[in-house]
Amino acid sequence: xxxxxxxxxxxxxxxxxxxxxxxxxxxxxxxxxxxxxxxxxxxxxxxxxxxxxxxxxxxxxxxxxxxxxxxxxxxxxxxxxxxxxxxxxxxxxxxxxxxxxxxxxxxxxxxxxxxxxxxxxxxxxxxxxxxxxxxxxxxxxxxxxxxxxxxxxxxxxxxxxxxxxxxxxxxxxxxxxxxxxxxxxxxxxxxxxxxxxxxxxxxxxxxxxxxxxxxxxxxxxxxxxxxxxxxxxxxxxxxxxxxxxxxxxxxxxxxxxxxxxxxxxxxxxxxxxxxxxxxxxxxxxxxxxxxxxxxxxxxxxxxxxxxxxxxxxxxxxxxxxxxxxxxxxxxxxxxxxxxxxxxxxxxxxxxxxxxxxxxxxxxxxxxxxxxxxxxxxxxxxxxxxxxxxxxxxxxxxxxxxxxxxxxxxxxxxxxxxxxxxxxxxxxxxxxxxxxxxxxxxxxxxxxxxxxxxxxxxxxxxxxxxxxxxxxxxxxxxxxxxxxxxxxxxx
Numbered sequence: 001x002x003x004x005x006x007x008x009x010x011x012x013x014x015x016x017x018x019x020x021x022x023x024x025x026x027x028x029x030x031x032x033x034x035x036x037x038x039x040x041x042x043x044x045x046x047x048x049x050x051x052x053x054x055x056x057x058x059x060x061x062x063x064x065x066x067x068x069x070x071x072x073x074x075x076x077x078x079x080x081x082x083x084x085x086x087x088x089x090x091x092x093x094x095x096x097x098x099x100x101x102x103x104x105x106x107x108x109x110x111x112x113x114x115x116x117x118x119x120x121x122x123x124x125x126x127x128x129x130x131x132x133x134x135x136x137x138x139x140x141x142x143x144x145x146x147x148x149x150x151x152x153x154x155x156x157x158x159x160x161x162x163x164x165x166x167x168x169x170x171x172x173x174x175x176x177x178x179x180x181x182x183x184x185x186x187x188x189x190x191x192x193x194x195x196x197x198x199x200x201x202x203x204x205x206x207x208x209x210x211x212x213x214x215x216x217x218x219x220x221x222x223x224x225x226x227x228x229x230x231x232x233x234x235x236x237x238x239x240x241x242x243x244x245x246x247x248x249x250x251x252x253x254x255x256x257x258x259x260x261x262x263x264x265x266x267x268x269x270x271x272x273x274x275x276x277x278x279x280x281x282x283x284x285x286x287x288x289x290x291x292x293x294x295x296x297x298x299x300x301x302x303x304x305x306x307x308x309x310x311x312x313x314x315x316x317x318x319x320x321x322x323x324x325x326x327x328x329x330x331x332x333x334x335x336x337x338x339x340x341x342x343x344x345x346x347x348x349x350x351x352x353x354x355x356x357x358x359x360x361x362x363x364x365x366x367x368x369x370x371x372x373x374x375x376x377x378x379x380x381x382x383x384x385x386x387x388x389x390x391x392x393x394x395x396x397x398x399x400x401x402x403x404x405x406x407x408x409x410x411x412x413x414x415x416x417x418x419x420x421x422x423x424x425x426x427x428x429x430x431x432x433x434x435x436x437x438x439x440x441x442x443x444x445x446x447x448x449x450x451x452x453x454x455x456x457x458x459x460x461x462x463x464x465x466x467x468x469x470x471x472x473x474x475x476x477x478x479x480x481x482x483x484x485x486x487x488x489x490x
Contacts, residue, residue, distance in 0.1 A: 029383070047075045047080075057232070124358065147181075155202075230422075242424065246425065248425070250309075283329045300324060400415075
């Protein structure tokens with residue numbers, strides 16, 4: 001039985017994406033990008049029967065920041081394998097998930113458009129350097145991307161609404177921003193004048209998932225120390241501290257990460273701004289058009305609205321939906337040409353400019369191994385520090401950067417050294433008195449300064465300035481890295 005063109009496109013895209021994903025696997029330590037270490041810690045706690053808790057923190061508080069699905073998926077790896085082997089297995093799984101998402105999107109769009117061009121665009125987006133960088137560490141984005149694809153495709157092709165609801169619920173339990181999938185699908189179906197009763201199977205599973213997760217959060221959120229609200233507390237901590245102050249920064253900054261992929265080679269500022277503005281206009285046009293063609297249009301709108309409010313740079317969050325954004329942009333170009341044939345030559349020329357810039361960016365990225373540059377550097381740094389930390393007593397509680405990484409490889413309790421909070425749009429650092437009180441509450445016995453130029457070093461200098469006798473040097477590495485003992489009562 002011959003395979004259809006869309007199936008061939010999906011399989012070819014998935015296979016090519018998987019090949020690149022496997023070729024870009026790295027040996028970096030788990031925890032180099034912070035969230036990946038926390039995911040691994042949660043999976044380890046589940047695997048060893050501790051429950052859904054942060055095992056690196058004293059008193060093992062319940063986890064309320066990260067929804068549980070991705071740690072649950074990682075649990076068998078961290079229960080049966082060493083940390084190193086589990087990391088490799090999990091990275092291979094991420095590569096498989098990334099390939100599956102790309103294959104599904106390529107199959108769906110090829111079936112709709114009846115040519116292979118969308119598959120080429122999906123593959124190009126799926127192997128973008130930032131996408132590979134998030135895929136080659138233990139981030140939840142690849143799993144989220146698969147669930148997003150399933151929800152959108154099932155909605156567009158009018159498959160089982162229960163499948164749509166289940167995918168939305170699982171996406172919500174993978175990343176909280178999965179609420180955008182539910183809202184986007186519902187808006188798309190309402191636009192198609194679907195009877196309200198038909199929305200029940202789409203909405204009920206996500207509502208059940210949201211209620212269950214909310215109940216867990218409500219019961220356990222008080223276990224998180226207030227000083228750790230941003231990193232370990234609920235997402236409401238970010239919004240309660242920052243309010244809507246991020247909108248003024250994030251909205252004009254939203255397209256910057258995408259512009260860098262295609263126009264980073266342009267050194268003339270005014271020219272960069274012109275082509276970026278043109279590209280943004282085409283993208284918004286394509287996004288508006290996609291709301292009538294696919295559920296992904298409204299999903300992306302809600303997704304971007306959430307990113308506009310979220311008080312952090314949008315960069316990382318865009319890569320999970322990059323193939324969809326690229327397809328929306330291409331739709332804008334095609335529709336411009338269809339509606340206004342006189343724009344064919346400039347539109348094609350501009351498309352070639354974007355494609356050429358992106359290919360140049362990718363060529364530089366592959367030659368320089370950009371997908372794991374930062375991970376390798378952080379890994380090499382901690383590879384020097386961990387053997388000394390591992391010799392400390394079992395009762396040790398160390399304050400450090402990348403505390404989950406330190407716990408995973410030494411099994412010493414580890415808490416954040418660097419603290420911050422928001423006051424509107426302003427990032428606020430603790431006073432020396434507040435920092436000292438936090439260290440006392442956590443029972444910190446040692447402080448590991450992993451970098452002399454990090455924000456942690458600034459806060460540590462403030463602490464030492466206020467309490468000159470609080471620390472005693474235990475070990476010194478080159479480049480100003482130190483291990484200190486905390487002198488209680490000083």
